[in-house]
Amino acid sequence: MQISENIRSVESRIAQACRRSTPVRCADEVTLVAVSKTKPVSALQEAYDAGMRDFGENKVQEIMEKYDCLPHDIRWHLIGHLQTNKVKYIADKVYMIHSLDSVHLAQEIEKQCAKIERVMPVLVQVNVAEEESKFGISCEDTENFVREAAQLSHLHICGLMTVAPFVTDPHKNRETFSKLRKLLLDIARKNIDNVSMNVLSMGMSGDYEVAIEEGATMIRVGTNIFGARDYR
């Protein structure tokens, strides 16, 4: 029961953040991705029963383990760093990859998706705050990177993603979020073939409301839905 209550509460905060935005946004423009990493299948099932269909995981192994135990209309989002040698395991399973961060990875996604004749929706991960510990392309290099990855016909670049710094005051991430949105709009204006800049994946439990005010179309929320993670 707790999980479904948590989902309702996040959804109502999404709606409020949409109303606070300028211009006012519509709550159905924002997709809530339930980040279920480290959580048992029973917790995901509970979220599913409460209506969730989009789930985010950061490990290939975990998606593989959970995939067969849960309904197949779930949309799995790969949100963590993806090692090239693991693309083959998830190419037919994930709905979208949020963490495209190298040409090498793009080429491997191309290769594996060509084999199974599908086009993979991807987001380019941008290290907006230029944190050394984080993966992602710098803002400066993003347009060129997008142009290069757009040459690959089994990838479709749908937008940008960032993991903002950990902060206790969410407003400190406002600038990071607005910078990513500007970058998205800049690239959208270039009308690059095989690129649509519709998805802006930003905002987590601590800062998703600010991210929505700054234009997020996908938020990735774990703790506020499933509770704190227990890493053993």
Ligand SMILES: *Cc1c(COP(=O)(O)O)cnc(C)c1O
């Ligand atoms: C874990 C994770 C999240 C969710 O974090 P919470 O603070 O628990 O909401 C979002 N995005 C990425 C990339 C993550 O790894």
